[in-house]
Amino acid sequence: MADEKLSNNLLQELKRGTLTLSVLLMSGKPTYGYSLVTELQDAGINVEQNTLYPLLRRLESQGLLQSSWDTGESRPRKYYSITDDGRITVSRLGEEWRRINRVMSRMMNEEEGK
Amino acid sequence: MADEKLSNNLLQELKRGTLTLSVLLMSGKPTYGYSLVTELQDAGINVEQNTLYPLLRRLESQGLLQSSWDTGESRPRKYYSITDDGRITVSRLGEEWRRINRVMSRMMNEEEGK
Numbered sequence: 001m002a003d004e005k006l007s008n009n010l011l012q013e014l015k016r017g018t019l020t021l022s023v024l025l026m027s028g029k030p031t032y033g034y035s036l037v038t039e040l041q042d043a044g045i046n047v048e049q050n051t052l053y054p055l056l057r058r059l060e061s062q063g064l065l066q067s068s069w070d071t072g073e074s075r076p077r078k079y080y081s082i083t084d085d086g087r088i089t090v091s092r093l094g095e096e097w098r099r100i101n102r103v104m105s106r107m108m109n110e111e112e113g114k
Numbered sequence: 115m116a117d118e119k120l121s122n123n124l125l126q127e128l129k130r131g132t133l134t135l136s137v138l139l140m141s142g143k144p145t146y147g148y149s150l151v152t153e154l155q156d157a158g159i160n161v162e163q164n165t166l167y168p169l170l171r172r173l174e175s176q177g178l179l180q181s182s183w184d185t186g187e188s189r190p191r192k193y194y195s196i197t198d199d200g201r202i203t204v205s206r207l208g209e210e211w212r213r214i215n216r217v218m219s220r221m222m223n224e225e226e227g228k
Binding site: 016017020026045090096101103105 | 120121124125127128129130131132134135136139140142157158159176178202203204206207208210211212213214215216217218219220221222225
């Protein structure tokens with residue numbers, strides 16, 4: 001029986017690369033951390049707050065997201081939205097995703113056809 | 115203009131997770147390192163020998179690939195093939211890949227529809 005922990009590590013590796021792309025795709029309209037966790041979960045991507053929050057800060061420091069505080073509500077919230085550089089990156093990553101996807105689908109179909 | 119290097123790092127991250135799955139998918143029949151580099155390139159996945167070889171050794175030490183030497187030819191070659199545990203892992207990773215793919219395609223289509 002394949003080791004459960006190993007399998008999980010490989011799954012994590014597979015998911016890590018797509019999380020950045022998903023977060024950028026979801027930041028087309030301004031959104032705050034917790035709301036993003038919920039939206040990602042609704043989309044079928046389970047992510048912990050302590051994984052997402054550092055990623056949001058990283059993407060901001062890389063200039064792909066920008067943030068602003070909304071102090072109008074009882075509790076101030078930091079809203080993130082995508083920058084122009086972020087959109088360029090999304091378009092590049094999206095293109096590469098589609099390419100990888102075609103390759104992988106073909107390989108998996110060949111494997112199943114055996 | 116988005117930073118080229120950053121974009122490349124994100125692309126690497128996106129590719130890394132799929133490389134393991136591709137290599138396992140391609141090891142259904144025994145194959146040696148250099149031949150795998152060529153097959154992956156033909157499939158549209160560019161990978162350097164110094165990335166692939168440590169990955170093959172890692173997958174063998176994890177019990178997902180097994181190896182044997184073919185000394186019949188002028189130059190001895192180490193052939194790798196998938197193990198039963200490897201097949202179980204491929205089936206789990208493949209399922210997760212399909213799931214992630216459905217989610218990502220939906221998100222990208224929504225983004226484009228805006």
